[in-house]
Amino acid sequence: MQNNREGQLKIYQLFSPVLYGICLKYMKNEDDAKDVFQEAFVIVFQKISQYKFEGSFEGWLKRIFINKLIETLNKKKKESFFLDVFDPDTDFIEEEELETIPIEKEKLLEYIRDLPDQYRTVFNLYVFEHMKHKEIAELLKISEGTSKSNLNRAKGILQKRILSIKNFKIA
Amino acid sequence: MKKHKIEDIFSSLEDFSSVPPPELWAGIEEKLDKPKKKKRVILWWSAAACLLLCLSLPAVLSDSGNKIGNGTSLEKNNVVLDENKNGENHKKSTSTEDQNSENNNEGILNTDSEKVTNPTNNSIVNQTKETAVAENNSETENTSKTARSKSNVSKSNIINSNTNQAVADGKTAKEKNDQFSVSGNQKINSEKQISNQAVAVKNYNSAKENRFNSADKNQLNASETQKLNTEKNNSNQAVAVKSYDSEKQNRFNSAEKNQFNTSENKKSNNEKGNSNQAVAFKNYTSGKQNGFNSAGKNQFSENEKRNLDKVLAEKTFTGKTTNSFNSTSKTQLPNSVFENNLNSNANNVALNPSKTNSTERKPNMLSENKKETLDRTQKSENAIAENTQKNNSKNNEVLTKQDSIQLIELQNIQSGLATFLEPREKEKKPKTASSGEKWAVEVFAGVASSENYKNDKTLGNVNDSKQSNSYGVKTKYKLNKKWAVGSGFKINELGQSVANVSYISTKNNAFLGTSDYLIQNATVPQIATNESYVLVSNTTRNALNSNNVQSGNLDQSLKYIEMPLEVSYAVFSKNKASISLNTGGFVGKLIGNSIAIDGTSIGENANANSFVYGPTLSSTVQYRVYKKTNIFVEPAMNYYMNPLSSQSFNQFQWGLNFGLNVSF
Numbered sequence: 001m002q003n004n005r006e007g008q009l010k011i012y013q014l015f016s017p018v019l020y021g022i023c024l025k026y027m028k029n030e031d032d033a034k035d036v037f038q039e040a041f042v043i044v045f046q047k048i049s050q051y052k053f054e055g056s057f058e059g060w061l062k063r064i065f066i067n068k069l070i071e072t073l074n075k076k077k078k079e080s081f082f083l084d085v086f087d088p089d090t091d092f093i094e095e096e097e098l099e100t101i102p103i104e105k106e107k108l109l110e111y112i113r114d115l116p117d118q119y120r121t122v123f124n125l126y127v128f129e130h131m132k133h134k135e136i137a138e139l140l141k142i143s144e145g146t147s148k149s150n151l152n153r154a155k156g157i158l159q160k161r162i163l164s165i166k167n168f169k170i171a
Numbered sequence: 172m173k174k175h176k177i178e179d180i181f182s183s184l185e186d187f188s189s190v191p192p193p194e195l196w197a198g199i200e201e202k203l204d205k206p207k208k209k210k211r212v213i214l215w216w217s218a219a220a221c222l223l224l225c226l227s228l229p230a231v232l233s234d235s236g237n238k239i240g241n242g243t244s245l246e247k248n249n250v251v252l253d254e255n256k257n258g259e260n261h262k263k264s265t266s267t268e269d270q271n272s273e274n275n276n277e278g279i280l281n282t283d284s285e286k287v288t289n290p291t292n293n294s295i296v297n298q299t300k301e302t303a304v305a306e307n308n309s310e311t312e313n314t315s316k317t318a319r320s321k322s323n324v325s326k327s328n329i330i331n332s333n334t335n336q337a338v339a340d341g342k343t344a345k346e347k348n349d350q351f352s353v354s355g356n357q358k359i360n361s362e363k364q365i366s367n368q369a370v371a372v373k374n375y376n377s378a379k380e381n382r383f384n385s386a387d388k389n390q391l392n393a394s395e396t397q398k399l400n401t402e403k404n405n406s407n408q409a410v411a412v413k414s415y416d417s418e419k420q421n422r423f424n425s426a427e428k429n430q431f432n433t434s435e436n437k438k439s440n441n442e443k444g445n446s447n448q449a450v451a452f453k454n455y456t457s458g459k460q461n462g463f464n465s466a467g468k469n470q471f472s473e474n475e476k477r478n479l480d481k482v483l484a485e486k487t488f489t490g491k492t493t494n495s496f497n498s499t500s501k502t503q504l505p506n507s508v509f510e511n512n513l514n515s516n517a518n519n520v521a522l523n524p525s526k527t528n529s530t531e532r533k534p535n536m537l538s539e540n541k542k543e544t545l546d547r548t549q550k551s552e553n554a555i556a557e558n559t560q561k562n563n564s565k566n567n568e569v570l571t572k573q574d575s576i577q578l579i580e581l582q583n584i585q586s587g588l589a590t591f592l593e594p595r596e597k598e599k600k601p602k603t604a605s606s607g608e609k610w611a612v613e614v615f616a617g618v619a620s621s622e623n624y625k626n627d628k629t630l631g632n633v634n635d636s637k638q639s640n641s642y643g644v645k646t647k648y649k650l651n652k653k654w655a656v657g658s659g660f661k662i663n664e665l666g667q668s669v670a671n672v673s674y675i676s677t678k679n680n681a682f683l684g685t686s687d688y689l690i691q692n693a694t695v696p697q698i699a700t701n702e703s704y705v706l707v708s709n710t711t712r713n714a715l716n717s718n719n720v721q722s723g724n725l726d727q728s729l730k731y732i733e734m735p736l737e738v739s740y741a742v743f744s745k746n747k748a749s750i751s752l753n754t755g756g757f758v759g760k761l762i763g764n765s766i767a768i769d770g771t772s773i774g775e776n777a778n779a780n781s782f783v784y785g786p787t788l789s790s791t792v793q794y795r796v797y798k799k800t801n802i803f804v805e806p807a808m809n810y811y812m813n814p815l816s817s818q819s820f821n822q823f824q825w826g827l828n829f830g831l832n833v834s835f
Contacts, residue, residue, distance in 0.1 A: 009196070012196055017188035017189060018187075020190070021187040034192070037191060037195060038195055045203055046203075105187060108183065109184060109187065112181070127181055127182070128181075128185050162180065
């Protein structure tokens with residue numbers, strides 16, 4: 001590995017922005033994001049020999065990062081993480097279509113990071129990784145219902161935040 | 172205002188990227204530099220070896236002791252025993268134990284040897300040597316705006332000399348925008364062609380002082396080759412750029428950009444083609460002082476295209492561009508945006524903001540390509556230069572968020588990782604073969620104890636179990652996730668103790684020979700080979716009522732080398748732990764045979780069969796302690812069938828083995 005340091009640097013330079021972006025989306029605070037980012041990159045370089053040219057390299061990297069992020073989040077909140085139970089009465093909220101002005105990415109990122117860990121994780125996996133609830137449930141070891149519930153609640157929170165901006169701007 | 176769903180609103184974050192702080196790489200390097208804990212493996216192996224040694228030592232010592240005690244074992248005297256008919260059968264138990272367990276292309280600056288029958292982009296086949304190096308046009312505008320310099324570099328292609336070289340050396344002035352464009356090679360109807368292209372750029376800037384705005388850009392555009400009708404083509408492209416800036420002082424706005432645009436036009440009709448591109452980039456900046464905002468921008472872009480037509484891949488970019496976006500009041504949050512441009516007809520587009528008011532952009536690109544492919548764009552923007560004094564002058568240069576678009580293609584990304592992936596491609600086949608950790612090797616040692624469930628008696632005395640040791644190696648082959656087969660070798664010792672055995676030692680009695688006794692007891696079977704001792708049963712002892720009859724503890728041990736053949740089924744496997752059930756059979760060959768009374772050898776058991784066999788059943792509890800190294804505990808049960816020739820005698824044996832398992 002030592003001899004491949006230049007190669008590692010190349011990979012780092014090429015992929016670090018997008019991978020760091022993922023870390024920022026999943027972790028609430030930046031220090032945690034940095035820690036996971038470093039640890040995950042170390043794993044990447046240690047396990048790079050396991051990349052079998054199946055699928056894109058970037059996809060492989062992302063999977064490692066997401067697994068690491070979820071592992072970290074699970075460690076942080078072992079007791080309360082993903083304990084939400086799906087409640088059909090409250091969790092099937094009709095999603096509204098919002099009239100909104102374009103919002104800066106930084107702001108959107110802030111909203112996501114303000115979400116509770118479990119909601120944020122499900123939201124990220126569903127919206128950005130395009131995973132189905134079944135896949136999310138398997139990955140997070142939760143039920144599909146919980147996954148749906150978390151997603152709906154996350155959306156609800158985000159919806160409120162966005163509406164509050166709009167109101168604020170109108171006012 | 173449009174109506175959006177929440178997902179739509181946030182979908183802009185899908186490709187969100189952000190440049191990590193530079194210190195993170197240092198942290199990663201530090202972690203990578205930590206010595207690997209291979210010592211742990213050595214430690215485990217040492218522990219296993221010690222365990223083996225400790226367990227086998229008593230066996231070895233006792234064995235040698237017996238042999239010493241035997242002394243004149245060449246004496247072929249017969250020891251005779253009287254069989255107690257009331258005691259059912261004389262059985263000698265043997266015990267065994269069986270164990271089952273499961274278990275670069277580098278960014279070379281074109282020194283590579285290659286066969287370049289390169290018709291090149293000019294479609295000239297027999298071109299001998301073509302070198303075009305570096306035109307640097309630098310313009311300096313001292314007033315307020317940027318200066319740019321252009322460097323057009325074309326490669327040198329040497330046919331049959333196996334090198335293609337393109338060297339560009341650009342030296343820039345204070346404010347500069349250097350572009351290097353390297354055209355590619357085209358290969359037609361050639362087999363096994365490799366073209367390497369390398370561009371090296373070094374920029375040395377010293378004592379740079381820019382007022383207001385400065386943009387320092389280096390661009391390398393390398394467009395690589397098209398190969399038609401080739402079978403094996405390797406196209407390696409390496410771009411190395413070093414830029415040294417020292418004591419750079421920029422006021423207000425400074426942007427330093429290094430751009431690498433590599434466009435690769437890929438071959439068509441290739442069966443096996445590798446296109447590798449390595450981009451090496453080093454940027455050393457020292458003593459940089461920026462008054463307000465500074466940004467370093469590194470951009471890598473690679474563009475890959477598959478063309479059916481010839482590619483004239485000579486491109487020249489002039490970086491006079493427009494800034495459509497003013498990153499005015501934002502702080503130094505570096506942004507990086509990844510975008511994908513599909514079906515872009517431009518091989519490479521670089522927008523270099525040099526003047527705010529100038530909206531001039533001159534992409535001089537000569538490319539007649541039929542583009543069939545997707546162009547994937549990846550942009551890495553490391554920084555955005557900001558103009559904090561934008562209100563003062565429109566002429567200040569402002570770098571936009573999207574002031575530069577760079578294309579990077581997936582394949583080039585992979586090829587950019589040539590240092591990793593190229594060697595591994597070769598290893599790919601063997602790796603896939605062993606990817607599932609099909610094989611496992613085990614070393615183990617354990618204790619075993621034979622059990623006398625039938626209350627068998629010898630010479631009228633109950634047989635007691637005797638603990639013995641076993642050790643060995645085993646190999647397993649995984650058939651699938653659940654099933655495995657295994658075999659190996661094991662040294663096992665069976666033991667049996669019989670307390671208060673009566674015997675007559677003829678050594679001390681000159682008047683009584685064993686032959687006398689044998690004559691009198693013709694039906695007495697012979698169990699030991701030393702005639703100096705006559706074993707007698709309890710009933711005979713009472714009958715003899717002789718003072719010569721002594722009693723002592725009779726110990727027997729039979730040592731076997733066994734070869735088990737087992738089938739394993741994994742009943743549980745989670746994380747690092749696994750449990751499996753093993754069953755099968757074994758055959759063993761007798762390699763040691765001794766009988767001792769009160770520690771004194773009296774010869775061998777004459778009835779021991781040379782070979783034994785039997786079924787075995789065991790369960791392995793295994794735990795992965797380090798990478799591919801596992802420890803395991805294995806309770807086992809063996810059943811020995813007819814270890815003795817003259818008797819119908821089978822024996823159970825329980826065992827508990829400990830060991831190490833390494834899978835690969």
